[in-house]
Amino acid sequence: MLLEQTMSRMHALRLPGMAQALEEQYRNAAIADLGFDERLAMLVDREHSWRENRRMSRLLQMAKLKSSQACVEDIQYGQGRQLDKSLMAQLGTCQWIRQHQNLVLTGATGCGKTWLACAMGNAACRQGLSVLYVRTPRLFEELRIAHGDGSFGKRLVALAKTDLLILDDWGLAPLTQSDRNDLLEVLDDRVGSRSTLITSQLPSEHWHAYLDDPTLADAILDRVLHAAHKIALSGESLRKSVNGVSPKRDRLG
Template structure:
């Protein structure tokens, strides 16, 4: 049994993984089944695993994902959809595209599972330590509308620069207000050099251009997004015909 004083000290130091591991191994140490160094290595590894798990959980909670339970391992490849392969999904789940500041765009009709897949990529990004944030399109544009004439809200926009991955879900449902276009261009121009965007949309790229008032700004913004992106064009049956997104792995 682990010494009570040692256990209390380790607990006070919040080394809960060390406590768990040593408690399980201490008898084996005393009986010479394993040496102390082996027990200590196992204790340190257990502590690191627990800390990493907590860190990932914090990142996922902070991402405010619509489907925080979504995981790449649960992608449904048996559904009748075109544009997804297990090979491509596994490739992008390595998150090298985020490391290289590339973007990803998921295009397809409503109900095809774009949002779920975006969240699955997001949880994978969190598991690799990437700071992530999920926005519905309306929420994202609203931030920039508030920031046009408000210094405090401009600071909120600057905080977005601290993220590694920003998800914009359902891009293009409405036109982008003309007052927002300038500040949005400035943000995309800066963010594209240090972060990645994951955008879902029901619309093809040519329709994206129509959502802007100023064609010059549209060209500048979308050039930075599209030409630096990997694109999944997904088609097939609506996953909502199969069941609730909360009940099944929709993508």
């Protein structure tokens, strides 16, 4: 009865991890030989782990990663991709995000840009950082709708609070003047305070012409490229079958 009452109070105090650990301790006779301090430490550790796991699950859900299983531990370095292992290991620590730097991934279709971006997003979530993945054309569509229903300001605030914003498929479609203005607003809120990861088939040296407005292009690119790590992926498309067997879809992008 005392155990049930204690567990009930733990749940009331929102300590489910600790409650579960306490129940397991009562079922394990060997734990009875441990001292009070050790048993208490085990309860606290379980609660901490439970909260961290719950937070990570929530961050991953909110990130909406296209390749949810992508992770930096599975990065492929062969097939002429010219990926620097030391650089990728450094980026995998997410220190660049904490220092509010950007990351630009360019390369032909199928070379793994999207998968690699999602792997970085996954790493960020596992380290307690907020992430949002969105295809750039879709973002512009959402912002147009936000202008219409009056939620544009609220949407900008939400984007500005995200530690890592992943803009996939940059440069696929022509931009309107409104798109360019909105893009500058989004990026300006992130300079020096948040990080942006961009993937594009278009090499970064062609972005100025793509933006098609010299003044806004200068402002946008200054905010993106000034403090950015740039990786140009090469090699054959990962979508090509290898010995007649197609590679996993979550390795593509």
